Amino acid sequence: MTTLITKALLPHVKHLRKVCKISKFNHTSVRLASNNYQAAVFKSKDATELTFEEKKQPKLKDSQVRIAVAYCSVNIYDVTSFSDTTRKFPFVPGYEFSGEIIETGKEAAKLFNKEDRVIAFSFDHCGGLATECVVDYEDVWTTPASIQLKEAAVLPYSYAAALYTFGVKAPIKECSNVVVAVGPAGSGLAAVDVAANIYKAKVVAVTDTEKNSELTREKGAFTTLHYKDNIEKHVISAFGNKRADVIFDAVGGEVHDVVTSCVDQNGKIFTLSPGKVSPPPPHSSLMRISLNRLRQQNLPEYRQIVQDTLEMAEQGMFTAHISEKFDFKEVNKAVEFIKSKKCTGKVVVKVN
Known part of the structure; x- marks a missing residue:
């Protein structure tokens, strides 16, 4: 097989x-x-x-x-x-x-x-x-x-989407810098779990509640931030004055704009949001992940x-x-x- x-x-x-x-x-x-x-x-x-x-x-x-x-x-x-x-x-x-x-x-x-x-x-x-x-x-x-x-x-859906993202479309490795926007649907938690525990990446999770922050830390995020924090500044600091290699957005909307500001030059952004999202920053790429498609x-x-x-x-x-x-x-x-x-x-x- x-x-x-x-x-x-x-x-x-x-x-x-x-x-x-x-x-x-x-x-x-x-x-x-x-x-x-x-x-x-x-x-x-x-x-x-x-x-x-x-x-x-x-x-x-x-x-x-x-x-x-x-x-x-x-x-x-x-x-x-x-x-x-x-x-x-x-x-x-x-x-x-x-x-x-x-x-x-x-x-x-x-x-x-x-x-x-x-x-x-x-x-x-x-x-x-x-x-x-x-x-x-x-x-x-x-x-x-x-x-x-x-x-x-x-x-199946959440974990397959995460494995497809991190294993096929943007293969990450140990110590890759990954930001995951975690929402209430479960896909963000799965992405944190896969990136941190399967591929051993360095994961920053962006959440909306302390309860979600606790869950993402349990799943392997080494640090968590709130949507309303100065995300870009804190992400760069967390990664040792570096930006994210990969962004995984499981939320969409305004949160998408917030987290994508953290992407590095030539970095890759992935979203599960079925709605309209803003274009990626210059010199980065954006892809929508859909198992149906x-x-x-x-x-x-x-x-x-x-x-x-x-x-x-x-x-x-x-x-x-x-x-x-x-x-x-x-x-x-x-x-x-x-x-x-x-x-x-x-x-x-x-x-x-």
């Missing part, structure tokens, strides 16, 4: 390709009635909360699998997307989730079996906040037996970086941070929790 991460990490990654045949997850408990399932739905663009509906199972295409959802992650970007007026309603949120396969299409059956424990993405149609979700097999990975489904639901541009690379992420997690090289857990019927409490800015990372909803 060819891995995308840098050669320095190859000895640490065992390419195990395990398919777990045993699961304690009982998918039969999710069935409401024959061919029906339950979903949390935004009925219209004017809806203020999710409502629960019984929906009819769609017929599987050859390339698809039907997954009984165990856990679905929710973060600030999910919540802000609920108000997207260009979206087709009714709408079932949730693009990152874990569970167990309960049905496979003809082509998908060549790679997956019923009862396989998996993680999946559903970028285009979402649908993860439901007892069942249908996705293409190219967006599904077998979950290693040592990784709980709760953690599997929040780990990577899927469209280079499917093998997309699948490989997520596979690498799961295998490294299996070996305990990193673990995801879960800010809070809610039951399926409490999904509106989960949304309010995120809106209130109480979260310090991804929120997970236990569907089954």
Whole structure:
């Protein structure tokens, strides 16, 4: 198997390709009635909360699998997307989730079996906040037996994006100077963890609260700064009168402008923000990281970086941070929790 991460990490990654045949997850408990399932739905663009509906199972295409959802992650970007007026309603949120396969299409059956424990993405149609979700097999990975489904639901996207950034697009090394803008969605924490602990870089984390500062220090940041600090001055001081080789912006907006002022000549800036951001300073570069776009541009690379992420997690090289857990019927409490800015990372909803 060819891995995308840098050669320095190859000895640490065992390419195990395990398919777990045993699961304690009982998918039969999710069935409401024959061919029906339950979903949390935004009925219209004017809806203020999710409502629960019984929906009819769609017929599987050859390339698809039907997954009984165990856990679905929710973060600030999910919540802000609920108000997207260009979206087709009714709408079932949730693009990152874990569970167990309960049905496979003809082509998908060549790679997956019923009862396989998996993680999946559903970028285009979402649908993860439901007892069942249908996705293409190219967006599904077998979950290693040592990784709980709760953690599997929040780990792949954030850590795969960080590994793709620091291992592929801007390979960093020990003592590289990295600044990470950490927000409430979990991707910033993952970037700190990967840069500091996997690649041994020198990481300055920029956060909005002391609680987030504590978490980033626990993840490996050697120092933390607040958004309102004189960031440029303090970053240069922290790096011994040097600027950052790489900026990882997991926040966007005004914070993007603040942290990018710290980039060195020929430095690289990466953002996960889906919104508009300012152009980079002279003699530096800016790139937006999106696994969804990577899927469209280079499917093998997309699948490989997520596979690498799961295998490294299996070996305990990193673990995801879960800010809070809610039951399926409490999904509106989960949304309010995120809106209130109480979260310090991804929120997970236990569907089954």
